[in-house]
């Protein structure tokens with residue numbers, strides 16, 4: 001027996017309850033197609049894809065009770081560090097046919113896998129580009145409601161702020177997954193999170209919430225901020 005419940009806070013996000021337990025899910029924009037081997041469930045003739053917090057830091061932040069994600073039906077989202085499309089595909093499910101996900105990725109090997117995903121999802125725009133230079137893909141990206149940044153690189157907060165200045169609408173929101181070890185292996189993770197938060201604040205972003213992602217991801221935090 002499969003039971004479906006809407007997430008109490010986030011539209012387009014669901015919980016699927018089965019005999020094995022409860023798990024996050026999104027409505028599959030492309031029924032019958034899996035992106036990364038995830039389980040599919042059909043309830044009232046609508047198909048849903050399981051969304052694991054161990055595979056996606058956005059799902060992990062939801063499970064950790066983050067206040068906001070600002071990914072909703074019809075929104076435009078700029079996704080920095082799209083990799084092979086695991087989390088971007090769930091963002092694509094949520095924004096649906098009226099929204100767009102601009103997916104920036106700089107590694108040619110993974111972008112090949114990303115193209116497999118984006119070719120089946122008409123709301124995803126793949127961009128082979130370096131998120132450190134937003135001007136290089138300015139002609140491909142529209143104004144966006146949200147930016148999601150998961151590049152696991154030093155200076156990721158600066159890079160996010162540069163993209164926010166270039167593409168984020170006023171009062172738009174930005175999320176950043178901070179991997180402490182990628183910023184500074186010698187520093188305590190909490191110090192790294194504090195420093196990255198300050199970079200965002202100094203660039204005009206107001207912090208809405210910060211959540212550490214254990215037990216799903218070690219030494220990671222998710223920050224959501226609003227462009228003032």
Ligand SMILES: C[S@@+](CC[C@H](N)C(=O)[O-])C[C@H]1O[C@@H](n2cnc3c(N)ncnc32)[C@H](O)[C@@H]1O
Nearest residue numbers: 081082083086087105106107130131132150151
């Ligand atoms: C942790 S993975 C992203 C996983 C993905 N967000 C998900 O949840 O499915 C980080 C990705 O960022 C990419 N990346 C790192 N630096 C980048 C940059 N400057 N510009 C674009 N992509 C970058 C890496 O190649 C890698 O694929």
